[in-house]
Amino acid sequence: MELAFTPEEEAFRAEVRAFVAGALPPPLADKARDGRHFSMPEVMEWHRILHAKGWAAPHWPEAHGGPGFTATQQFIFKEEMEAAGAPSLSPFGLVMVGPLLQRFGTDAQKARFLPTILSGEEVWCQGYSEPNAGSDLASLRCEARDAGDHFVVTGQKTWTTYAQYADWIFCLVRTSNEGKKQAGISFLLIDLDSPGVDVKPFETLGNTPAFCDTYFEGVKVPKENLLGPLNGGWTLAKALLGHERTLVSAVGATARTLRSARRIAAHTTGEDGRPLLEDPHWEGRIARLEARLRAHRMTVYRALAEQQKGKHPGPETSILKLVGSELVQRADELSMELMGHNALSWHNPPGVVPPYEENVGPQFAYNRATTIYAGSNEIQKNIIAKLILGLPKA
């Protein structure tokens, strides 16, 4: 058994850390230090900086312009980015549709889309959920009708996060009503500039403009924009969900939130006039979350060690999503409690609360999404019950 990273891996960590420290532009570094919210233009600025370094897509193979990192290097990279508070890049192109294009795309599709995803010249969003298709995604109804050399798409997608900044959307659409509902779904790439597309942003629980509804009214989509086989979209969607889960362990992000919680506890005085961090109640609550994060981190390490041996992440990665998302929320909840009256503050000008507390409330509120997105935690539990524990079907 070897619990430590190799010297090469530690050197890589140091390299990433040094790069972030030097490359983050001062206004972004200020925000990173206090855990404040990044606007989409700031996220894209960081995307271009990472791209120039060749690190925009740490999980892409070299053949597609990625750096060819090992699974462990990818984890270290993500952990360091999260720990530094650097903007996290829009995942829809880089993490989601990019790898699917690499695996299922035609040569023409790869050549058309991958380079601009990597460079950030084209921004993507995701069109999966519909008002009546959430956890029961396969019941989606947004329809792509075959019209000879093109499809005609009509319907509505929701939670199309940051669609207002996006150039393209990848959608699950209904192409058949025959047989099982999963068997009539296709994966379509749609240009958001197409006539008949309407994007309407709305606010999240954090009062940030991240969410959108996206409407399609007779939108013409060329057939070459079908990814994978006709009526084979469900397979792609499942492949993507598995991929997503390995990236939501959120170890670095939670470590960062807990460090921030320590900072808040050190600078917030209790009723006795002493810092909360000197109160065993508060110190103990922070420490207990840190201890649980340590156990979670070791679970991630075990999964990484398996991946290093060439094994594909299986359903057990559902655990990483379950525990990771719950820890994110518990760390946010604790931060809110530590702030006392300051937890009342909501998007105020600087000075009402310390800069490092400004985004705690909105982050806490928005992060209720972590146990919902990428397959709600209840859906993850259904998956584990069936695929790992072998419990009988209802």
Next chain:
Amino acid sequence: MDFDRTDDQKLLAKTVAEFAKKDSTVERFRRLRNAEGEGFDRSVWARMGELGWLAVPFAEELGGFGGSMVDVGLVLEELGKSLVPEPYLPCVVLAGSALRLAGSAAQQERWLEALLAGERVLAFAHAERTARYAPEPRETWARADGEGYVLSGTKVFVLAGHAAEAFVVSARLGDAPALFVVEAGAEGLTRELVRFIDGHRGATETFESVRVPANARLPAAPASEVLVHVQALGAAAAVAEGVGVCQAMLAMTLEYLKTREQFGAKIGSFQALQHRAVDMFVEMELLRSIALEAVGRADAPASDAAAARARQEAISAAKIQLATGGAFIARQAIQLHGGIGVTDEHDVGLYFKRVHALMSLFGDEAFHARRFAALQRT
């Protein structure tokens, strides 16, 4: 990063697992629990000695295998799966480690040889009525007297203390703790049998001016560091055994969910119970993960400050997880078994009690949360 067992470790785990499955079923433990006597079997203890299991963590020059706490952990995990009652943890991990870390060559030769062979039982007499989980003794006193020492005080819940031929005893000598080997027949030492929640036995030991020779004192200094280390090893061992105990309970519970029928269906098809089982599984994986770190770091010497600190952090985090996640598994195992889980007849309750015994030893959740918190301060 590598969590694979070596071929030797796989073989060791397999041998212990086969022994437990064939020769030490839960039925055997139940029989011993219900009978008079020591609560374990001296012939099995001797066989463990013959098989070399008692020699795992000791240096080769002491007749050991030169193994690590990782190896000890996988023995305990397998023993835990079928509640093997022989006193592996108190002898090998507690008394054995104290002698290994602090004993003189003569003490090691005299006591470890017999322990490793399974011919003797040695206990570690440390816990006291008022000291709770303090690593240092508070109410057992040693004073120098002529050529030797005189010990006075009371030790409680001494694991295997009812059966031991000798004890490693902690006591205050002046301002600092010290460790002594005391033979069971020493004049002034009385012990009373004590029954434990998990069906194990031990003793309350009263030392009334017990006179020991100078060479009874374990020479390594400072004893305070040794006591902290032994407590940490005990906690790591409790977690390692807890992994086996909890694993067994989870497996029993899943089996029950797949076979028990109510409302015309297997109860494991009900989503409320499925999600509870998943919650147990998640806690199990976290326990397994942090237990690996705990045993992996347990041998870090006190002389390496950074490594010793990481040892304490990992072990405290693991003991917290045993007390939270492990306890959750144990309690839900009973709940999901329903009425049958609350009978003495069903095995699940025996495992439930063992987890709670392990939780009460070597620092509870509050102790380790405080310790973990203190380590984050600097």
